[in-house]
Amino acid sequence: MDIRFSGSRSETAPLTWGQRAIWDTIRKTAPDDHYFNFGRVLAVPRRARPLTVAGAAEVLRALVERHESLRTRLGEAPRGRTVHAGSEDGAEPWQVLSTGGSVPVTVSEGDPERLRDALAETAFDYGNEWPLRIGLVVDRDEVTHIVLVFCHLAADGLGAEVAVTDLRLLLLRGSVPGPPPPSPLELARWQGSEQGLKVAAVAAEHWASEYRRIPPTMFDRRAGVPSDPPIWRALLVSRAMDLAVRRIAALSGASTSTVLLTAASVLAGRVTGHDLSAMLPIVGNRFRGDTVNAVTTLSQEGLFVLDLREGGFTELLRAAKPAALRAYRSAYHDPGDRDRLTERAGRERGALIHPYCCFNDMRFADRVDASPDEASVRRALEETTLTWPLSQERLNCRFCLHVTGEPGGLGVSLTADTGYLPRPAMERYLLDLESLLVEAAFREVLEPVG
The missing domain is CATH 3.30.559.30 (Nonribosomal peptide synthetase, condensation domain)
Known part of the structure; x- marks a missing residue:
């Protein structure tokens, strides 16, 4: 099955510092870059049960719509835009946020941890595949576990914990309080601002002195x-x-x-x-x-x-x-x-x-x-x-x-x-x-x- 989502905007931006760091690592590790995939297993809370497959799809749709990183893929930089000098052959991808689309879901009756490992065992197609793989474990048509496997370009370990916490809140309350946190687009803009450049300059001084x-x-x-x-x-x-x-x-x-x-x-x-x-x-x-x-x-x-x-x-x-x-x-x-x-x-x-x-x-x-x-x-x-x-x-x-x-x-x-x-x-x-x-x-x- 697929989960269809619809966001509020579609934009492109340079990669954030974190995205650029992990992308460089991914490139140097390919074709073994599935090494950087990681997953989380959420047992459906008792108060949210029984949960149907359709009900799980609805909360997962809300999760993907709340966090723009989960519908952001890699693409080419706009024509005429330069990239930083350290990128190999001057061709560094940009982040591309899509307004809508559909995320495929694997439904299984097996062990949730085995499903997590199976979903994580192949590298992501960074330009064409959504950076989140989803699995549902069912028992007699009831969803017992939700499995999320993240592309490291979309989340780190702490980011994945936020996603799981939000998913739990969506299951229990139907919503997550407060506005969405900053997206990678906002982070990229801040990092390119005067304030962001000052932060970067302080960090660069440390690297320069220790490298000597x-x-x-x-x-x-x-x-x-x-x-x-x-x-x-x-x-x-x-x-x-x-x-x-x-x-x-x-x-x-x-x-x-x-x-x-x-x-x-x-x-x-x-x-x-x-x-x-x-x-x-x-x-x-x-x-x-x-x-x-x-x-x-x-x-x-x-x-x-x-x-x-x-x-x-x-x-x-x-x-x-x-x-x-x-x-x-x-x-x-x-x-x-x-x-x-x-x-x-x-x-x-x-x-x-x-x-x-x-x-x-x-x-x-x-x-x-x-x-x-x-x-x-x-x-x-x-x-x-x-x-x-x-x-x-x-x-x-x-x-x-x-x-x-x-x-x-x-x-x-x-x-x-x-x-x-x-x-x-x-x-x-x-x-x-x-x-x-x-x-x-x-x-x-x-x-x-x-």
Whole structure:
């Protein structure tokens, strides 16, 4: 079946900073760019049941009409309009908002998570396909679950959560209070305004100064013949690490994300032999009040730099807090500025400047707790699991660390190019990360981070 929608306008605009950042990443990962698809499963609330297929179609129509990003695709720039200097061969697409159309819906009687994975397993047709795939799971003609799979050009993780929240409200109340948040069109216009250019200039100063001192590349030494395929992901699920991180955060006054970013940077420096560890944390960029509830892709990379010669873990954690704040501010940047700075720094230093070392904390809550004792944390080490859930041919990075909340504890997955970090070294990195944090929770004299 199809869901027909009708919006209020049809326009084109340059890509936003977030769209340009993810589009560059998608291009460099193709044909394995389905890697960036992600989905959400919403169990229909009890108070909204029984829900018919027609009723579900109606609320989904309202969702697509509320959020313009869900009916925005890629198209050619208008004739005579220039694009930023960093785009490959000068041909960067624009965003094209359509007034009306229809989104196909898959109806299934199967497992909703399996349906989500099936809808996400192929790359989007960015110029012709709507950036939202929809599935309905039915039982005896009643819809029990709604599955949404997003193109990363239309939403990031936080944007997807907004969409799911709005969908729940539509199911329960029939409407979402308040006007729609800014669309990608409005964001693109603001980013091109005088105020937006000032924000971009501040971020560019940070990238320029750090590019002068960081290692050109963190993972700069080939380790031998890569695996086949070369890109692998290892997933460590550890309740012990979860308890240790919460304890360190509670005692030090840092967030659990800063604790993990610090530890990840320390070990990245050890593995690569660099005293300055440079990492690219993925930042949500929802600091402005009007973008908090925007369904779009705002997430971009910031630049986090930590001097590992500053001392032990406690001292490094203290230094990491202001460094993390600088990194977060640098994430809301114009990718064209970054491209120009990268090119200039490369010429000055005679080497390509790119850390190829990413950190993405995908959790939505930060819980701290100083109460776990050492014995219980060490017993929890026996529950740790390590699996290999993904492999593929291409990725635009060499080292990507993702943090998730899992039923068995903290999930830390490492996706890496085995030509630079072989699978045994990937496994050792994750286990060493767990050990470092467990030891720091009870062996370091943790001082509050100011």
